[in-house]
Amino acid sequence: MVNLRLFFIAFLYMIISPSNAQSLSSHRWKDRVLVIYSTDSSNSTLLNQIKELKKDEKGLHDRKIVIYQSIKGKVKQGMTENGNLEVIEFEGLKRRKPSSEFEIHLIGLDGGVKLTKIELLTNKELFGTIDQMPMRISEMKRRKDN
Numbered sequence: 340m341v342n343l344r345l346f347f348i349a350f351l352y353m354i355i356s357p358s359n360a361q362s363l364s365s366h367r368w369k370d371r372v373l374v375i376y377s378t379d380s381s382n383s384t385l386l387n388q389i390k391e392l393k394k395d396e397k398g399l400h401d402r403k404i405v406i407y408q409s410i411k412g413k414v415k416q417g418m419t420e421n422g423n424l425e426v427i428e429f430e431g432l433k434r435r436k437p438s439s440e441f442e443i444h445l446i447g448l449d450g451g452v453k454l455t456k457i458e459l460l461t462n463k464e465l466f467g468t469i470d471q472m473p474m475r476i477s478e479m480k481r482r483k484d485n
Contacts, residue, residue, distance in 0.1 A: 364450065370405040371453075371469060372446040380410050384441040387459055389418050395462045402469050403448075448474050 366372050373392075377385040385408075392399060392406065399406070408415050445454040445468065454460070454468050469475050 366405060366446075367450045368448055370403045371448060373404050373406045373465070374409060374444045374446065375406065376409045376442040376444075378411065378440045382441055384459055385410070388441075388443065391459060391462055392418055395466075398462060398466055402466065402475065404465075404469075445469070447472060 375385060375388060379385075406416065406418055408417075439457045441457060443454075443456050443460050444452055445460075445465065447453045453472070454465075470479070
């Protein structure tokens with residue numbers, strides 16, 4: 340019984356340990372990351388941004404885009420408009436304060452910031468920006484060749 344308790348305590352520690360926090364580097368060379376910062380979960384630009392992104396989830400998936408929302412210092416992954424998603428530790432995002440009520444950043448496969456806006460980012464502009472990147476052009480060419 341004591342061994343089971345020790346195992347359970349060790350397991351809980353591993354789950355909540357800060358060393359298990361995700362970081363942007365975990366996406367490098369695998370995903371493009373779209374980070375949406377807002378000072379309020381009811382911000383109209385934030386809500387409109389989520390609606391815009393949901394219009395073409397296939398396009399997001401095709402371009403390997405992972406979305407994070409950082410709202411009031413709490414980070415969640417995905418596009419839900421409510422707080423039902425699990426809030427996660429995310430190194431580098433949680434402590435950052437936006438310079439305005441709304442910001443959106445596109446981070447490329449190489450980990451560099453490719454686009455920053457303080458207003459709604461349309462799917463057309465997002466996809467156009469990505470589709471001009473050399474790595475995306477290479478992806479599309481490889482797909483076409485296969």
